[in-house]
Amino acid sequence: MPSSLTIADVERIAALAHLELTADEKALFTRQLADILAYAEQVQAVDTSGVPATAHVLGEPTEREDEPRASLPRDEALANAPDAAVEAGLFRVPRVIG
Amino acid sequence: MLDSGARAIREAIAAGQVSAVEVCRAVLARLDAVNPSLNAFNLIAAERALARAAAVDRKRAAAEPLGPLAGVPVALKDNLCVRGMRTTASSRILDRFVPPYDATVVQRIEAADAVIVGKTNCDEFAMGSSNENSAYGPVRNPWATARTPGGSSGGSAAAVAARCVPLALGSDTGGSIRQPAAFCGVVGMKPTYGRVSRYGLIAFASSLDQIGPISRTAADAALALTVLAGVDPADATSSRQAVPDFAAALTGDIRSLRVGVPRAFVSEGVEEGVRRAFAAALDAIEGAGATLVDIELPHARYAIPVYYLVATAEASSNLARYDGVRYGYRSSADLDQGLRPMYCRTRDEGFGAEVKRRIMLGTYVLSAGYYDAFYLKAQQVRTLLRHDYQQAFEKADVVATPTSPIPPFLLGEKTADPLQMYLADVFTVSAPLAGLPAISVPCGFTGERLPVGLQLTGRMFDESTILRVADAYERVTDWHTQRPPL
Numbered sequence: 001m002p003s004s005l006t007i008a009d010v011e012r013i014a015a016l017a018h019l020e021l022t023a024d025e026k027a028l029f030t031r032q033l034a035d036i037l038a039y040a041e042q043v044q045a046v047d048t049s050g051v052p053a054t055a056h057v058l059g060e061p062t063e064r065e066d067e068p069r070a071s072l073p074r075d076e077a078l079a080n081a082p083d084a085a086v087e088a089g090l091f092r093v094p095r096v097i098g
Numbered sequence: 099m100l101d102s103g104a105r106a107i108r109e110a111i112a113a114g115q116v117s118a119v120e121v122c123r124a125v126l127a128r129l130d131a132v133n134p135s136l137n138a139f140n141l142i143a144a145e146r147a148l149a150r151a152a153a154v155d156r157k158r159a160a161a162e163p164l165g166p167l168a169g170v171p172v173a174l175k176d177n178l179c180v181r182g183m184r185t186t187a188s189s190r191i192l193d194r195f196v197p198p199y200d201a202t203v204v205q206r207i208e209a210a211d212a213v214i215v216g217k218t219n220c221d222e223f224a225m226g227s228s229n230e231n232s233a234y235g236p237v238r239n240p241w242a243t244a245r246t247p248g249g250s251s252g253g254s255a256a257a258v259a260a261r262c263v264p265l266a267l268g269s270d271t272g273g274s275i276r277q278p279a280a281f282c283g284v285v286g287m288k289p290t291y292g293r294v295s296r297y298g299l300i301a302f303a304s305s306l307d308q309i310g311p312i313s314r315t316a317a318d319a320a321l322a323l324t325v326l327a328g329v330d331p332a333d334a335t336s337s338r339q340a341v342p343d344f345a346a347a348l349t350g351d352i353r354s355l356r357v358g359v360p361r362a363f364v365s366e367g368v369e370e371g372v373r374r375a376f377a378a379a380l381d382a383i384e385g386a387g388a389t390l391v392d393i394e395l396p397h398a399r400y401a402i403p404v405y406y407l408v409a410t411a412e413a414s415s416n417l418a419r420y421d422g423v424r425y426g427y428r429s430s431a432d433l434d435q436g437l438r439p440m441y442c443r444t445r446d447e448g449f450g451a452e453v454k455r456r457i458m459l460g461t462y463v464l465s466a467g468y469y470d471a472f473y474l475k476a477q478q479v480r481t482l483l484r485h486d487y488q489q490a491f492e493k494a495d496v497v498a499t500p501t502s503p504i505p506p507f508l509l510g511e512k513t514a515d516p517l518q519m520y521l522a523d524v525f526t527v528s529a530p531l532a533g534l535p536a537i538s539v540p541c542g543f544t545g546e547r548l549p550v551g552l553q554l555t556g557r558m559f560d561e562s563t564i565l566r567v568a569d570a571y572e573r574v575t576d577w578h579t580q581r582p583p584l
Contacts, residue, residue, distance in 0.1 A: 010458070017414060017461040018421070019454055020442035028451075029458055035517050036459060040403040043475050046482065053477035054484060056305040057533030057558075058292045062334040076198040080425035091423050094440045 005034040099124055101581075104170045104264040104318040111158065111169040118151035118158075118169030118213060125171040125215055128262050132584055136260060138237050138253040140176045141184055142216040147171070150213045157211070165211030166325055172207055173257045173266040176217035177224055178309070179298040180204050183214075187300045188232035189222045191420050191427045191448030201298020202330045203267060203309050210325045215263060218253030222450045223417065224274050224302045226250050227519055228512065231452040236509055239281060240582035241549055245506040248278030254312045255282040260584050265322055266312045271302050272405050273501075273526025275310045276538035280501035280551020283540045283580065285568065286312045287319045290559045291533035292337035294323075295330030303412035304335075306405075306530040314578055316539060316568035320344035323561060339559050347562035348569040353387035355567060357554075358494025360395045367524070368503045371544025376500045379541040379552045379571065383498070386570050393490040393497065397483045398528050404483065405527035406520055407463050407476035414460030417453070420445060455516060484532045491557050496567050499525045501538040501551030525553055535561045539568045540577040549577075 010030045014021045021029065071077075078084040083092040099107065099121060110116045126144050133139050154169045174180065177187040179197035181204075186192045200208075208214065221231040229237040229252030237252040239245040240260040247256040251268030255278035258266050268275040270288035279286025287310045294309045301307065311322035324344045330336040359380065368376070384390050422428035422444035429443040449457070463472035490497055503524055512519045529536035534555050541552035552571070556564040572578050 009462075013458050013462050013465065014442075016465060017457050018418070018438070018441045018445055019449075019457065020439070020446045021454070022446070025446075025451075025454070029455060032455060032516055033459055033462065036406065036520070037462070037472075039517055040407055040472065040476075043400055043403050043407070043479050044471060046397070046400060046475075046479050048475060048478035048482070051478045051481050053474055054480040054531075055477060056291075056335065057484070058335055058337065060292070060337060064331065064334065072198055077424075079198065080195055082422055082426070082428035093423055094434065094437050096437050 005030055005037065100128055100261040102264065103315050104167065104313060105321055107170050107264060108166065108168050111154070112164050114158070118154040119148060121169055122147050122151035122171060122213055122215070125263060132260050132262065135243060135584065136238050136240060136256050137235055138218055138256040138260070138262065139173070139216045140186060140188065140219050140234055143183060143214060147213050147215045154211050154213065165209065166321060167207055167210040167212035170212050170265060171215045171263045172212045173216055173218050173254055173263045174204070174214055175220050175251050175254050175266070175268045177220060177269055177300040178204060178267060179300070180214065183217065185217065187223045188220050188234055189449065189453070190233045193233070193427060195425055199298065202295035202332060203326050204298065206325055218257055218266060220253055221250035222453050223300065224250040224269055224271055225413070225452050225456055227273070227277060227523055229253070230509060230513055231450055233450060239506050240584040241283060241547065242506065244508055245548070246281065246509055248281030248506065250274040251312065252278045255279050255284055255286065258282070258284045258312050258314060259582055261581065264314060265318060267309055268312050269299055269307055269309050270530065271306045271409060272530060273523050275312060276501050276526050276536060276551065276553060277523070279312050279538045281506040281549060283549030283577070283582065284312055284314050285316055285319050285537065285539050285578065286310065287323065287537040288529060288535060289323060289327065289561055290535040291530070292335050293535070293559065293561070294326045295333040295336040297330055297332035301416040303409040304416060305412060306409060308530070316537070316565050316572055317345060317348055319537065320348060320565045337559070342562060344562055344565055347566045349566060350570050350573055351387070352567055352570045355388045355496065355563065356391050356494045357383055357388045357567065358391050358393035358490050358497045360398065360497065360499065361392050363395055363398050364499050368500060369505060371505060372500050372503060372550050375542030375550035376552065380498060382574050383567065383571055386574050388567065391494050393494050395486045395490060395528070397479060397486050400479050401483060401528040401531060402520060402524055404476045404479045405523070405531055406459070407472050408480065408531070410456045410460035411464050411473050412460070414457045414464065417457055420448065452516070480531050483528060487532045487534060495563055497555040499553050501525060501553040505544045505548035505550060529555050533558060535564060537564045537568050539571060542577055
C-alpha cells in the first residue's frame with residue numbers, strides 16, 4: 001500500500017512509464033507519491049456499490065463513418081523529427097536489432 | 099485603446115476610428131514595456147500579427163464584411179497549435195516544435211478576423227496552479243510581481259490583466275483558466291465539456307480538457323465563446339448542441355434566477371479576505387434581484403483526490419507519445435545502447451519534475467493491483483459528484499463559490515509540497531469532473547490588494563445563464579474595471 005511505497009515500487013513504475021529517474025528523483029518521488037496516495041486513499045471510504053464509473057461526461061454518440069481522408073504530407077510529418085531520414089521518408093532511431 | 103475590451107476595439111476599427119495596424123502596434127509597444135517584468139509570453143509574433151492586422155484594414159477599405167473579432171488582438175496559451183508558429187506547452191521536450199496544422203480554435207478566431215499576437219507562458223503541459231512549472235520560468239502577477247499569476251494559463255491571465263491584450267485563450271482541466279483569472283483580477287471561462295473543439299490543443303487529460311476565453315468582461319467572454327463554440331469533425335467529443343449568440347443572454351435581469359451556495363463546502367479553509375469578498379459578492383447578486391438558496395454537494399470534498407487520480411491517469415497515457423522519435427527533444431546520450439534507453443533518457447531530460455510526478459502517479463493508479471482501488475473508484479465517485487450537481491440544479495440555476503480559497507501566493511511558497519499546491523484547487527476541480535461550464539469574475543480584493551474571484555457554475559450547455567449572472571454582477575460592481583499598478 002502507498003504508506004509503504006518503496007524505492008523499488010518507484011523504480012517499477014518508472015520502468016512502466018519509460019522514465020529513467022536519477023537517484024535524487026527516486027528518493028523525492030517515493031516520499032511525495034506516498035503523501036499524495038495516502039491523501040487520495042480517502043476515496044476508498046465512499047460507498048460506491050452499484051455506482052457506474054464515469055469515463056467521460058458526454059451523452060452523445062461519438063462515432064463517425066470510417067472514410068479515408070487527407071493526411072499530412074510526408075515531408076511535413078517528418079519536419080519536427082529529431083532525426084529524420086528525409087529522402088527515405090523515415091524516422092531514424094537507435095539500433096534495435098544487434 | 100488598450101483599456102478597451104474586444105467588442106469596443108472591433109467597433110472602433112469597423113467605424114474607422116482606429117486601424118487594426120494601429121491597435122496591433124499599440125499592443126506590441128505595450129508588450130515591449132511590460133513583458134520583460136511579467137514573462138507572460140513565450141513568443142511574440144510581431145510580423146505575422148502586423149500582416150494579419152493589415153489584411154483586416156484592407157478588408158475594411160474594400161468594404162468587405164468584417165468578422166466578429168475583426169482586428170482584436172488575441173494571445174494564445176502556448177499549448178494551442180498554430181501552423182508554422184513554435185508551440186511548446188512550456189516544455190523542454192517540445193522546445194523546437196513547429197506545428198504543421200492549426201488548432202480548430204485558431205482557425206475559428208482567424209476566420210473571425212482576430213489578430214494573434216503571440217503564445218503565452220503556462221505550466222508545462224498545463225500541469226500546475228502557479229505557472230512555476232514552466233521550462234521558461236514563472237509568469238509574474240501584474241498586481242504583485244513577487245506573486246504567482248495562478249496556473250496553468252498564467253501568461254494568458256497576466257496578459258489580459260496588464261492590458262497587453264483584451265482577449266486571450268487558455269485551457270482548463272482542473273481550473274487552469276478560472277484560477278489564474280481570479281488571481282489576476284480578470285474574467286475566465288471554462289465552457290461545457292464538448293462545447294469547444296479540442297483539436298490542436300496539446301492533450302493533458304482528455305475527458306477534462308476544455309479551451310476557453312480570458313477577458314476583462316463577461317460580455318467579451320460571451321463574444322469569444324460564440325466564435326469558439328461548435329461541433330468539429332476533427333474532435334469526436336465536440337458537441338452537436340446548437341450554439342446560441344451568447345451575448346444575447348446578457349439582459350442584466352437576474353430576478354428570476356436562483357443562485358445556490360454550498361454553505362458547508364465553502365465554510366472550511368477559505369482565507370479571511372476571500373471569505374469577505376465572496377460574502378459581499380453574494381449580497382450584491384441578491385441585491386441585483388437573484389434569490390440565494392442553500393444547496394449541498396456532499397461529494398465535493400472528494401473532488402481533489404478524484405481529480406488527481408483521473409487527470410494523472412489520463413496524462414500518463416497522453417504523454418506516452420513523447421518518445422524522441424517523431425517530434426520534440428531527443429537525448430543525445432546513450433544512443434548506441436538501443437531504443438528503450440533512448441526513450442527513458444529523453445523523457446527524463448525533456449520533462450520537468452511536476453510532469454514526471456504526474457506521469458508516475460497516473461501510471462501507478464492504472465497499474466495492476468491498484469486500478470480498482472484508485473482509478474475505478476475515482477471514476478465511481480466522479481459519478482456521485484455529477485449526481486450531486488444534478489440535484490443541486492433542481493433547486494438552483496447557478497452554483498456560487500469562491501474560485502480559489504486563497505489569494506495569489508508568493509512564488510516559491512508552495513513548490514516544496516505538491517500536495518499543498520493540489521489542495522488549493524478545491525473549488526475548481528469539480529466543474530470539469532462533472533463536465534459543467536464555470537466562470538470566474540473579479541469580486542474584490544484582500545486587505546493586501548490581491549484580487550479575489552467569484553466562481554459561477556452552470557448546467558450542462560447553459561453557459562448563457564452563468565454569463566448573464568456574471569454580467570449582471572459587473573453592472574453593479576466595478577472590480578472588473580480596476581487596473582493593476584504595472
